[in-house]
Amino acid sequence: xxxxxxxxxxxxxxxxxxxxxxxxxxxxxxxxxxxxxxxxxxxxxxxxxxxxxxxxxxxxxxxxxxxxxxxxxxxxxxxxxxxxxxxxxxxxxxxxxxxxxxxxxxxxxxxxxxxxxxxxxxxxxxxxxxxxxxxxxxxxxxxxxxxxxxxxxxxxxxxxxxxxxxxxxxxxxxxxxxxxxxxxxxxxxxxxxxxxxxxxxxxxxxxxxxxxxxxxxxxxxxxxxxxxxxxxxxxxxxxxxxxxxxxxxxxxxxxxxxxxxxxxxxxxxxxxxxxxxxxxxxxxxxxxxxxxxxxxxxxxxxxxxxxxxxxxxxxxxxxxxxxxxxxxxxxxx
Amino acid sequence: xxxxxxxxxxxxxxxxxxxxxxxxxxxxxxxxxxxxxxxxxxxxxxxxxxxxxxxxxxxxxxxxxxxxxxxxxxxxxxxxxxxxxxxxxxxxxxxxxxxxxxxxxxxxxxxxxxxxxxxxxxxxxxxxxxxxxxxxxxxxxxxxxxxxxxxxxxxxxxxxxxxxxxxxxxxxxxxxxxxxxxxxxxxxxxxxxxxxxxxxxxxxxxxxxxxxxxxxxxxxxxxxxxxxxxxxxxxxxxxxxxxxxxxxxxxxxxxxxxxxxxxxxxxxxxxxxxxxxxxxxxxxxxxxxxxxxxxxxxxxxxxxxxxxxxxxxxxxxxxxxxxxxxxxxxxxx
DNA sequence: AGATTCTATACAATCGGTTTCATTGCAAGT
DNA sequence: ACTTGCAATGAAACCGATTGTATAGAATCT
Numbered sequence: 001x002x003x004x005x006x007x008x009x010x011x012x013x014x015x016x017x018x019x020x021x022x023x024x025x026x027x028x029x030x031x032x033x034x035x036x037x038x039x040x041x042x043x044x045x046x047x048x049x050x051x052x053x054x055x056x057x058x059x060x061x062x063x064x065x066x067x068x069x070x071x072x073x074x075x076x077x078x079x080x081x082x083x084x085x086x087x088x089x090x091x092x093x094x095x096x097x098x099x100x101x102x103x104x105x106x107x108x109x110x111x112x113x114x115x116x117x118x119x120x121x122x123x124x125x126x127x128x129x130x131x132x133x134x135x136x137x138x139x140x141x142x143x144x145x146x147x148x149x150x151x152x153x154x155x156x157x158x159x160x161x162x163x164x165x166x167x168x169x170x171x172x173x174x175x176x177x178x179x180x181x182x183x184x185x186x187x188x189x190x191x192x193x194x195x196x197x198x199x200x201x202x203x204x205x206x207x208x209x210x211x212x213x214x215x216x217x218x219x220x221x222x223x224x225x226x227x228x229x230x231x232x233x234x235x236x237x238x239x240x241x242x243x244x245x246x247x248x249x250x251x252x253x254x255x256x257x258x259x260x261x262x263x264x265x266x267x268x269x270x271x272x273x274x275x276x277x278x279x280x281x282x283x284x285x286x287x288x289x290x291x292x293x294x295x296x297x298x299x300x301x302x303x304x305x306x307x308x309x310x311x312x313x314x315x316x317x318x319x320x321x322x323x324x325x326x327x328x329x330x331x332x333x
Numbered sequence: 334x335x336x337x338x339x340x341x342x343x344x345x346x347x348x349x350x351x352x353x354x355x356x357x358x359x360x361x362x363x364x365x366x367x368x369x370x371x372x373x374x375x376x377x378x379x380x381x382x383x384x385x386x387x388x389x390x391x392x393x394x395x396x397x398x399x400x401x402x403x404x405x406x407x408x409x410x411x412x413x414x415x416x417x418x419x420x421x422x423x424x425x426x427x428x429x430x431x432x433x434x435x436x437x438x439x440x441x442x443x444x445x446x447x448x449x450x451x452x453x454x455x456x457x458x459x460x461x462x463x464x465x466x467x468x469x470x471x472x473x474x475x476x477x478x479x480x481x482x483x484x485x486x487x488x489x490x491x492x493x494x495x496x497x498x499x500x501x502x503x504x505x506x507x508x509x510x511x512x513x514x515x516x517x518x519x520x521x522x523x524x525x526x527x528x529x530x531x532x533x534x535x536x537x538x539x540x541x542x543x544x545x546x547x548x549x550x551x552x553x554x555x556x557x558x559x560x561x562x563x564x565x566x567x568x569x570x571x572x573x574x575x576x577x578x579x580x581x582x583x584x585x586x587x588x589x590x591x592x593x594x595x596x597x598x599x600x601x602x603x604x605x606x607x608x609x610x611x612x613x614x615x616x617x618x619x620x621x622x623x624x625x626x627x628x629x630x631x632x633x634x635x636x637x638x639x640x641x642x643x644x645x646x647x648x649x650x651x652x653x654x655x656x657x658x659x660x661x662x663x664x665x666x
Numbered sequence: 667a668g669a670t671t672c673t674a675t676a677c678a679a680t681c682g683g684t685t686t687c688a689t690t691g692c693a694a695g696t
Numbered sequence: 697a698c699t700t701g702c703a704a705t706g707a708a709a710c711c712g713a714t715t716g717t718a719t720a721g722a723a724t725c726t
Contacts, residue, residue, distance in 0.1 A: 050711090082427070356685095
């Protein structure tokens with residue numbers, strides 16, 4: 001690939017002039033500009049972005065730490081991030097962390113070693129441990145889909161408590177009182193927040209919370225199927241299942257059907273996230289809409305502001321959720 | 334962040350020695366090595382990866398061109414790519430092309446401008462147009478999930494023709510003769526290959542191909558639902574639906590159910606890809622397993638070889654598919 | 667005309683490492 | 697004692713662009 005020197009020689013000017021021909025053409029005389037552009041064209045010259053970045057100390061890339069790339073929800077968030085990134089001329093580096101602290105630390109080092117300008121982390125895990133170092137704070141960092149612990153960096157999230165409360169209230173309003181809960185992983189904040197929202201709704205209706213009606217497990221279809229089986233075989237009187245993700249719900253529905261239950265007649269099931277498949281389920285899934293793409297867009301927008309030193313708007317963004325009523329939950333008859 | 338000069342000063346050595354302390358410690362005396370390492374530790378020095386890359390002209394990053402990041406299949410392929418990349422110390426740049434040629438070209442320029450060492454493209458579209466330039470050939474390029482046109486770069490794919498033939502044969506063996514086809518986009522090679530496989534199977538059973546039984550549409554649930562509606566309302570005698578993706582199948586199933594059909598009693602449906610949701614569908618989806626993660630792994634492995642100039646093994650890889658028999662297709666009664 | 671300003675361009679430093687080549691010092695060989 | 701060889705280290709070039717400063721020539725002013 002031709003370099004700036006080749007072009008400058010061919011045009012009979014200095015490398016500086018060639019550089020300016022691209023970065024600040026107004027500074028050059030018409031004649032010189034012509035010659036330089038012609039020479040660059042002839043040699044198919046493209047400035048080495050790497051050299052530019054090295055000189056300027058701005059990589060124009062942002063690293064995204066994703067706990068699981070194959071996860072539908074994260075994929076959608078990533079898609080939102082990508083849109084805003086490309087609109088603003090940023091490249092995206094992507095790393096699948098598998099919730100591994102070492103990988104996350106390596107990610108932060110990418111900024112320290114000038115491979116990326118900032119880091120967007122998706123999911124539960126924040127910078128807790130790394131934060132104590134103090135210097136980690138200096139890294140432009142945005143956290144998306146996190147769960148509301150007060151932190152000193154911008155975050156984008158939904159109000160899990162309120163959304164869960166709304167969904168549980170809906171279920172109660174339909175007359176359900178024995179509601180099984182298929183929760184996510186036990187140690188996750190998001191799980192606790194959603195559980196607390198659920199309990200709040202229960203309380204509002206004067207119903208006591210029964211811990212034996214809660215089953216914890218992974219946020220996956222397989223997890224939902226297993227937890228569902230345990231819960232349904234333990235409690236025959238359950239009339240509704242409040243689950244903490246659409247995938248869990250879909251797994252639980254499979255189990256319920258396999259157990260010979262009729263849905264939604266015998267059992268109401270609700271999800272969380274509103275992934276596309278929920279709409280095509282049988283029965284179509286009543287769930288909480290989580291604006292995944294939008295979360296990604298907002299996260300990347302915050303990152304742009306951060307990198308431009310224009311941290312204007314509110315840095316702790318809570319996006320609105322919405323109840324999506326379909327037919328997997330119905331009035332208790 | 335401390336630089337190499339700071340460390341060298343503190344350790345009382347030259348920058349060259351500090352550099353060697355990291356890249357080739359054996360070359361240094363025990364004493365010096367100790368001092369340098371101590372100084373680096375004290376200053377929390379980390380070599381600027383950017384400067385290293387600039388000097389060495391190897392970015393250790395690979396760009397992945399994904400037509401749609403939110404697509405389940407691509408997300409899984411990406412996940413496989415990521416695993417191999419991180420195992421081999423490569424960073425991943427990701428770009429959502431939306432099948433836009435300009436974005437694809439910009440991707441190739443990333444290599445020419447030294448931001449990436451190579452490009453992995455996912456999906457149908459190859460380098461056709463860019464190839465004529467000739468110079469594009471010099472870019473380390475791997476194409477995954479493509480469709481078998483002879484090309485001068487490594488590819489990873491499945492045998493769409495054979496897989497479709499196998500699935501169609503299975504359907505015929507179950508006694509189905511009036512089989513509706515919900516195809517993907519009309520202009521895609523993958524669509525034609527799968528259709529040809531289907532026709533081959535038909536021919537083997539001496540059944541004539543009826544073009545009116547084919548409906549084209551996007552590879553999505555919405556597309557499947559729409560095409561399904563058109564097909565089922567046009568032809569009441571269809572006993573099975575051969576669809577070209579699981580998403581299409583899931584959409585079509587929704588439509589069939591909404592039409593009041595009983596599945597699989599009244600209608601058999603088959604998918605393609607074996608996405609996880611198929612297992613939890615109602616009825617669980619009979620489909621063709623496409624090894625998405627594996628495709629990604631192989632693609633990235635090929636890229637590694639390419640970048641190491643060890644293009645040993647076969648560059649045109651065709652991975653095995655498998656019929657996944659569940660219950661959405663059954664014997665015609 | 668001579669002084670002053672402005673314009674267009676060149677020169678050279680710079681970004682932060684790596685690497686080649688040269689140099690020094692010490693041990694082994696003759 | 698004098699070379700020879702090797703190990704350890706430093707000096708400086710280099711990667712390919714950008715940019716601050718200097719300068720020559722043209723234009724403007726007095």
